[in-house]
Amino acid sequence: MNLTWYLVVSALIFCIGAGGVLVRRNPLVILLCIELMLNAANLALVGFSRAHGNMDGQMFALIVMVVAACEVAVGLGLIVALFRRRLPIDVDELRELQG
Amino acid sequence: MSVTTYGWLVLAFPLAGTILIGLTWRLLPARAHGILGTLAIALSFAAAVLAFFELESLGEEERQVVAVGWNYAVANGLDAKVSILIDPLSTLMMLVVSGVSMLIHLYSVAYMGGDRGYTRFFAYLNFFVFSMLLLVLAANFFLLIVGWAFVGAASYLLISFWYRRTTATQAGIKAFVINVVGDVGLVLGTYFIFRGTGSLDFLTTFEEVGSAFGRNDGDLVAGCLLLLVGAFAKSAQVPLHTWLPDAMEGPTPVSALIHAATMVTAGVYLIARMHPLFEQAPVAADVGAILGCATLLIAATIGLVVTDLKRVIAYSTMSQIGYMVMAVSSAAYAAGMFHLMTHAFFKALLFMAAGSVIAAMAGTQNLDRMGGFRRAMPFTFGCMVIGGLALSGVPPFSGFFSKDEIIALLFAREDWHVVLGVLGYVGSFMTAIYTFRMIFRAFSGEPVTEARELLDHGHLYHPEHPTNPMTGEIEDTDVGFPGPEHHIAEREAPMKAAMGMLALLATIGGAVQIPSVNEALHHFLEPAFHDSRFYEELEPSGTLTIVGLLIGSAIALLGIFVAYTLWVRSPERPRALQQRFAFLHRIFVNKWYFDEGIDLLVVRPMAWVGRFAASTFERTFVNGALVGGTSGLVRLGSAAVRRVQNGYLRYYAALLLMGITTLGAYFLISA
């Protein structure tokens, strides 16, 4: 089972995630889509690491998990803050800033 | 003192007069300035006389002296210095100019007495004399052009002396612009000649001209023709003459001095001065001669029908200068200068007399409204008649000798110049007619109210409102308009003195050059023309001269007789003639439609272009296409950018993704 398959899968996931960011309006879900993109990257990293037989990729993947967690934390915090301010949880409603 | 020193003095006095009058305009009383000005010119004249004798004392061949004042613009191979050339020609001009000017100053002291711009008038007048003398004395093209332009400016200033008269200012700008055209012609002509000889200095140029140019060399001909443009603009020759009649807007002494005696003859002087060039480029000379002849006929025809007193004299000036130009262009230099001199005398005289009449008419110049001044103003009448006889060339008055000398020489020149000679006679016939038409209509017949006023009550006619004789609009008598006490016919002594003096000169002036009796002038001028091919040879045979004189006097008398019959004997006849030759009459009255032509060919197109440029081009191209175009483009871009920036987060993400995709595509392709 050669590695190209894994990578193609990761590419597919990445693009699904990217597409998701564009179609969804709920920031929560958008965050999920970003998670998808990051995981796709992880898959690619692990796959390459397997291909080259060195661990750097895996380490990178672990670091990425941390980063993902951090982004999630901050993102969710923001969403909560928005909710507290009685602001709509919808990115299409948030367009005071424009032009 | 050396002759050149006198030359500098001749220049210095009028200039000093100008400056002095200008600086003391508040310190001294008005009259003082009049005297000051006259004095300056008198001194200048004295210096000229001394210069004359000094020159005479020199040997034949060193009678051409150049003195350099200082380097004016000597750089990059150009030698424009402030240098004067004293030779018989320039000396003659000096004498005529300063002399006549002196008399006219004297006249003006009285004539302008009542004018609020008295001081200014004399400052201008002195400045003019200075410029004219500068022109005459210039020893190189550059300085000549300077003097040339200065007289133009002075004439402008004096034409629009009554500067609140719109008619005057218009006449002024017209004169100035046409004169500038002349200046430009002169400048370009200079370039052509300079290109060949590589020097601006006259004497050097004259020496070089033979070696630098072949006979009728293209450059030289072009140069000479351009010089003619200059000469014609200044001397009011066809087709650059239209300014002169309008110039009569100026005060009468100005007309006498500038537009009769001195400035307008500058062209003649120029051609005489440049004779080595013209003799090397006969084509140009011939053009000059023919145009001169044309001018003399055209002007004369117009003179026959104009009804404005001063304009009649103006046109006669044109026509007389036509004679001179014709003369000097056909190598009759001495004759030309001779006529220049005599003409200065009698024409100035005529203008003075006319001025006196106009003063009596309270500014009106229209012949139709005049009549019967003979008994009212006998002195003026006398002067007028003397001037008239001289002008129409009745022996033994000065004009008779000079004019017939010219015609005689034309005949002597043989081949086609003979035609010019014949036409010259035709001209002199008309001259006699229009001159005496003018005199008869002004002086004979029933006295008009103004004349009667003078006769019966012995004081001058005063209208309740001063008006502009041209347009009839009401004026006040403040600065920029003729003053209140502006009507002093022939009363005051200075006027009489000046007129009397000129009358004398006009009578006996011919004495200096009587064929086969006294060749003084001819000999005097010889050194100036030593390098001329014709000067010596061109000598009419005795019989030819005698015949010429006889024919000339006969024609003049005939003309006077015709005038007498037409305007004294049967005043209704002219009307009939007008009916008969309606077509000709219309042409003459409309001055051969020159003004209209120029207006159509030059003025209108210019104005149109100006309007178009100002209204359309400036807006659509300069500000529209160049400025508006670019700025519009930028604004468009700005609008586009801001539309994309619509605040929708997902749009931004979409653009991001698009960017990534395109980038990726680029890299894939480049891989």
Next chain:
Amino acid sequence: MTPQAPKIDWEALSPLVALAVGACIVLLVGLLRGRFARRHLTPALTVVTLGATAGLGVWQWGANTSVVEGALAIDDLTLSLTMAFVVGGIAAVLLSWRSSAAEEAGEGEFYALLLSSVLGMVVLVAAQNLVALFLGFELLSIPLYVLCATHMRREHSLESGLKYLIIGSVGSATLLYGLAFLYGATGSTDFSGIAAAGAELGDDVLFLTGIALVVAGLAFKASVAPFHQWTPDVYEGAPTPVTAFMAVATKAAAFGVMLRLFDVALIDAATTWGPALATLAAVTIVVGNVGAIGQSSLKRLLAYSSVAQAGYMLAGVVVSTSLGVQATVFYLFAYTVMNLAAFAVIVARERETPLGDDISSLYGLGSTRPLLAWPMTIAMLGLAGLPATVGFFGKLYLIRAAVDNDYGWLGAVIVIGSAISLVYYLRVIAAVWMRSPSEAPVARVAVAGPRGRPAIAGGSHEADAAAPEERRVTQLEVIFVAVVAAIATIVFGIYPEPLFDLARDAGAALTNLV
């Protein structure tokens, strides 16, 4: 097998350590009860930390070592950029001292985030392998996401925070994926390894696609068109001090890492990415300058201008010569001082007038507040690149670098861009000098907080407490920042030698370049 602990060169590492420790201390001090401690001690400590960092940086100048198994390179490029971050950081601290944004976030946390962001920037520009690079990238971004949102009373602040977070995360995800590809193509995460592999890889699809994604990711951070769109919104929404910090420091960091990555690791593919970046630069210059025209919000205007400036600096990266590096670094500093002056004035006016950052808040400044008017004027002239300001030499230097490496057309684009930029810079100057306050529209107070307090980004309690009619409280430190930055702009515009030396050292750090 027992892993061998790597030897660590603490001296070289000291600036980073200082920042990290400082961040923790500030965080702890922020927990103290005393109002004074929170209000004034934390910013003081922050400034001290930054100062210490700068000092240590100066101490380590010229060391040019790489620490911890070559994870980070503490060389002059790193240190010089560190100086830029420090300058930006100190300015930001001074501007947010006693500002309500900091107070709402809790000073301790606020400044700690600031410091950690600075740390992230240092790591980013020092990184020698992809992992460190990515971490630095995130460490610089995540605190900024929060800082943007700290001014909770204005939904603008939150909106900008969210936008920044989401777009930013997408950007970093892209970057990450690109890094993954680079790793995949070269089998190494170290720049050196990548460079070595890149030499023979030439134009392998995987490699190039990786580069493409990386370009996108970094371009986003440097707000290069078409990845710039977050910039205006975030700049406008964020608290002004934070905006100032982002405008100068983030940009510096982004370009620092670009220099490292492209001019060291990916130098062999220069023929491929060169034209791409050049095109991006041109587009950016045009978009930025054109977009700024007709903006009424000063922060927005400066945001677009910063986009344009990014385009100029990108030109320096493109030429990929040490001359280009120098030009970029030089311009970064020029850009830093000029922007700080402008932002300081904006902060001051936000606190003085109820007009927020609207351009009308500057009306009549020339006659009433010369100490604010001149800095603003100088900053604008400088950004426009007019002589006697450091901006002039910055442009000159960039153009020179561009022409030097056959990117003359890019130089032309730069000058055309500057010509367009005049339109809006002059508009600001006109507002300062040629308009009277009476012309200003009626006070358009931004969303008012519950206490009727005009909640304006970077607003301050002292300022807001004062009655609206005589709200003349401009904290001195703000004016101080403005004046100092302005003076720097002029001084370096007349005697730029020091900056040139700095730039030269920085350029020398990248030894592989001609």
Next chain:
Amino acid sequence: MAEVLFFIAAIGAVAGAVGTVSLRNPFYAVLALVCHLLALAALFLLLRAEFVAAAQVVVYAGAVMVLYVFVVAYVGGSGEPLVVAGGASLRFASILFALALFVELTIALVGTGLSALETEGAGYAPGFGTPAEVGALFLTKFLVAFEIASLLLLIAAVGAVILARRRAGLGEPGEVSVADVMRGREITASDAPAGSMLEAAGPPKR
């Protein structure tokens, strides 16, 4: 055998991803993501990354997702209609771009001259992917990364706190603000976002 597992896991992962993107209710989206993550963990195992797989399950699918679930519960995951503000055009465009990107990436992956990708991967090295190896690397080569990551976590936590903590003056949707009562404004459930606690509790008693 590996192939079968791969396809199952891969399909699971993709399906999960699709689910995350397309499910209207955020709550379900989260669950879909969990499935995706588990499938991904399986793929990691197939790639001999035991530790990463474990971390994936424990940290990601476990901790992080729980956080999500809580927030969704708090905020009230009102499923939004999938109509896009930009209209179909934007959505179409985005899908198009996503596809284009996918094509590009695939071309890159398939077209690369990297021979290793054609294989099962490099030969088996002892300890590849084991926790021990990971730990060792974290203490040596990736020491900096490790430290910075820790700091990053701290900062993220701080940031989250700043954003999410209560504040005076910022009304709490769950509570009735006195100001509103003074204005005599009738508080109704409709004021509260769907799914919030207020909605559950209904209007306050007077």
Next chain:
Amino acid sequence: MTIHLSILIFWPLLLAVLGGLAPRGVAPLFAVVGAFVPLGYAVIMLADFDTGAAGLQYVTDDAWIDELGIRYSLGIDGLNLWLVALTTLLFAASALWVALRPPVRAKLFAVHFGIAETAVLGAFVAQDLALFVLFFDLMLVPFYFLLGQWGGPERVAAAVKMVVYTLVGSLLMLAAAVATAVLASPGELTFALSDLRENLLGENSQKLLFAAFALAFLIKMPSFPFHGWMPDAYRNMPLPVLAVFSGVVSKVAAYGFLRIALPLFPEAVADWQLILLIIALLSIVYGSVLAFTQTNIRLILGYSSIAQLGFITLGIFALDPEGRGAQGALLQAINHGLVVAPLFLIAALLAARAAGSEDLRDMGGIATRAPVLATLFMIVTLATLAMPGSANFVGEFFILLGVFESELAVAIIASTGVILASVYALRLYIRSMHNREGPAVTSFDMGLRDAIVLVPLVLAILAFAVYPQLALEAGEGAVQAVTEAVAR
């Protein structure tokens, strides 16, 4: 190595800054001192200048920015000696004028005014390309403020238009300058003109770069068709400022051609000669024609300046072997500055007598009670229309002669410009001073505070008219050097 030029150019700036710090009242005084000391300096320099010697004098040459090879090098030679003198004279006159009628916020005015003089002088004496460009661009800044703050109704828009329009050219020139230096530098990068003159570029790059420079200069002049900014700017700029702006700033462009463009891009110049001659010709005709369609005095003078600068450009690109054209252009640059400045000041006086209107239609008959004003105005007018006997005529005589030798037809067409000039100049004079009084005209003569500024200027015109030789001698050598460079 002397410090004189540094003092000369930075003195106004120094005084401006001091004035800015000084109390409000004395600011104009500072401006006057700041303007008159350089004038004195310039006069001494005129006397002290060694006409015979070739090359630069009073040279200052220090390293400034090694990194970019920019040197702080100043110098005076025949090309800029008289232009410097002119600059100082006009600034002094204008400063005095302003000091006698202090505007609002006089302090700020003085500051910008001083900066302006420093920038202009710097541009004139700079001997380093980058330095020149720096000063050239800097010039615009103070004028932007002067126009924008003290200008007429649409001052702000006009100011922005002026700056943007002219800077488009200047910035292109900046890029071109850098390119020139980079391409021409033998080894180490250098902007020093002397070095650049030594090793010239290939013809193609010359053409491109010359185009950039030419555009910058033509816009600055302004020359048809790049004068789009001129009408608005002239309509709104305060008159004393306009006097120096029109009198001096435009000359920097002409000077730039002689100092930079011709020596550095000789081949390009040779190739572009005809195009530039035609542009100049169009400027002459177009400017003159528009000048006599306008009724606003400022615009009449503005368009006449376009025509005059057309003549100057014509002379520069005559490229005749003796360098007569360039010589004339140089002289004409001085003359035009010398006449246009008093004209703008006189325009202010006219407006004061026509109830503030600057429109000819509201004027007329002003001469009646103002003989002194009328006389001065008349002298200046005659000088403006290049009446023979004025130095302006000498200038035009040289220019036309130069062109006459290289492009006969051009010269003949150009000479019509002289005629047109007489039309618009006299029209201006007559319609303001002569004819019947305008409705709102109250004629009164000029006071001492006007005379103290105008009379010296007019005397300068007269002196120059009597003895232009001085300037010509000074310029001759330098000009020939330039033209020979092109001929080579």
